[in-house]
Amino acid sequence: MLSDSFLLQLADQYGTPLFVYDGDLVKERYSELYDFIPCDKLQIHYALKANYSIGLLKILRDAGAGIDAVSPAEVELALRLGFAMDKIIYTANNMTDAEFESVCATGVVMNIGSLSRLRKIAKKHPGMRLCLRFNPDVCDGDSVHTMTAGALTKFGILLDDMEEVKALVREGDLHVIGLHEHTGSGLQHAESVYTAMSRLMAAAAPENFPELEFLDFGGGFKVPYKPGEERIDYVTMGGKIASLFNDFCKSYGRDLVMRFEPGKYLAAEAGHLLVEVNTIKRNRERLIAGCNSGFPQLIRPMLYGAWHTIDNLSNPDGPRHLYDVCGNICETGDRFAEQRELPEIREYDILAIRNAGAYCYSMGGIYNLRSMPGEVVVSGGKVVYRRRRLSDGEMIENILKEGVDL
Numbered sequence: 001m002l003s004d005s006f007l008l009q010l011a012d013q014y015g016t017p018l019f020v021y022d023g024d025l026v027k028e029r030y031s032e033l034y035d036f037i038p039c040d041k042l043q044i045h046y047a048l049k050a051n052y053s054i055g056l057l058k059i060l061r062d063a064g065a066g067i068d069a070v071s072p073a074e075v076e077l078a079l080r081l082g083f084a085m086d087k088i089i090y091t092a093n094n095m096t097d098a099e100f101e102s103v104c105a106t107g108v109v110m111n112i113g114s115l116s117r118l119r120k121i122a123k124k125h126p127g128m129r130l131c132l133r134f135n136p137d138v139c140d141g142d143s144v145h146t147m148t149a150g151a152l153t154k155f156g157i158l159l160d161d162m163e164e165v166k167a168l169v170r171e172g173d174l175h176v177i178g179l180h181e182h183t184g185s186g187l188q189h190a191e192s193v194y195t196a197m198s199r200l201m202a203a204a205a206p207e208n209f210p211e212l213e214f215l216d217f218g219g220g221f222k223v224p225y226k227p228g229e230e231r232i233d234y235v236t237m238g239g240k241i242a243s244l245f246n247d248f249c250k251s252y253g254r255d256l257v258m259r260f261e262p263g264k265y266l267a268a269e270a271g272h273l274l275v276e277v278n279t280i281k282r283n284r285e286r287l288i289a290g291c292n293s294g295f296p297q298l299i300r301p302m303l304y305g306a307w308h309t310i311d312n313l314s315n316p317d318g319p320r321h322l323y324d325v326c327g328n329i330c331e332t333g334d335r336f337a338e339q340r341e342l343p344e345i346r347e348y349d350i351l352a353i354r355n356a357g358a359y360c361y362s363m364g365g366i367y368n369l370r371s372m373p374g375e376v377v378v379s380g381g382k383v384v385y386r387r388r389r390l391s392d393g394e395m396i397e398n399i400l401k402e403g404v405d406l
């Protein structure tokens with residue numbers, strides 16, 4: 001755990017807004033999954049989309065993690081950082097032919113989630129080794145936007161389409177070495193994990209797919225965001241997951257590799273976005289604390305109504321008031337928290353927005369032409385990686401370089 005006094009020191013040294021990541025916590029979350037899920041053939045693939053901080057990726061690479069990549073650029077970044085080709089899976093949806101060919105050329109296993117792509121592969125790439133993504137038809141997640149299975153989703157092949165899948169596999173002499181499902185992000189019910197697993201395992205019967213090497217059950221493990229929210233009992237869940245999988249392997253007749261692809265679980269709690277308050281304003285009943293960041297730098301509250309705990313690092317014991325914690329973007333919805341009770345906030349106070357390690361920087365942008373915050377990764381009490389914030393001049397140079405007059 002990074003202490004608040006250390007975070008204040010980093011804010012002072014590197015300036016704000018600043019993302020601070022606790023590399024040791026990421027490593028701990030990674031290795032504890034191996035303790036929770038007692039399966040000899042477990043492989044954890046980090047969902048790179050959650051946070052592509054190079055500092056964090058190197059820590060996970062050195063710890064032995066694989067990668068779940070969702071674009072050719074994510075594949076390329078993972079390869080360039082030295083993740084082994086056979087530890088990367090490419091799970092794109094709605095990929096173009098060019099994207100397909102470019103990843104195909106790297107040798108990374110592709111996870112195919114549509115019949116239309118499977119038909120093209122059967123015709124043009126006979127004999128290919130691949131993974132198939134099915135829709136487990138379980139709806140769960142921490143927001144409707146992050147539920148990835150069920151009737152309304154664009155992801156995965158329907159289990160009802162099994163006969164057509166098998167026909168295409170036969171036609172193209174394809175080698176299906178893995179099956180995949182991903183139910184959603186921030187799964188609220190342990191039962192959803194077991195149901196989705198059971199449906200994929202039923203589909204994985206040897207008479208359907210005799211050449212399987214792994215089953216990949218996606219990501220979605222939830223972590224607490226709100227104070228008082230209980231941490232899921234992952235020891236119990238892991239035991240149940242392992243026992244379901246062991247039973248499956250017995251009936252399949254061979255021990256397969258079990259994969260999971262967590263993003264939030266590994267990275268969310270390790271991140272803190274440090275911001276400085278520059279304006280305190282009263283708008284009749286509302287007390288507004290305006291800070292030097294905004295929703296393009298941490299969009300989850302505005303996009304999903306997500307709760308991120310905020311602490312006033314500079315005045316933790318101040319008298320408590322209700323605040324709207326707002327950003328510096330020209331939109332009314334630009335709030336990190338609304339009517340949140342916090343210790344008195346004064347101008348120049350530093351606030352820490354917690355659980356900012358997953359889907360915060362990586363979903364960011366430069367709306368209003370404010371460059372993305374810098375970041376530091378801390379391990380063993382030291383900063384081990386730093387990415388500088390672009391100055392306004394550098395950001396503008398990049399924009400000017402992007403286009404040419406014709």
Ligand code: LLP
Nearest residue numbers: 047182185186219220221261262263264359
């Ligand atoms: N595998 C696949 C195929 C996925 O689509 C995802 C997330 C994951 C793994 C990792 O899920 P996680 O363990 O991180 O829950 N931006 C949203 C979350 C979107 C998740 C997209 N897919 C948020 O901020 O809540």
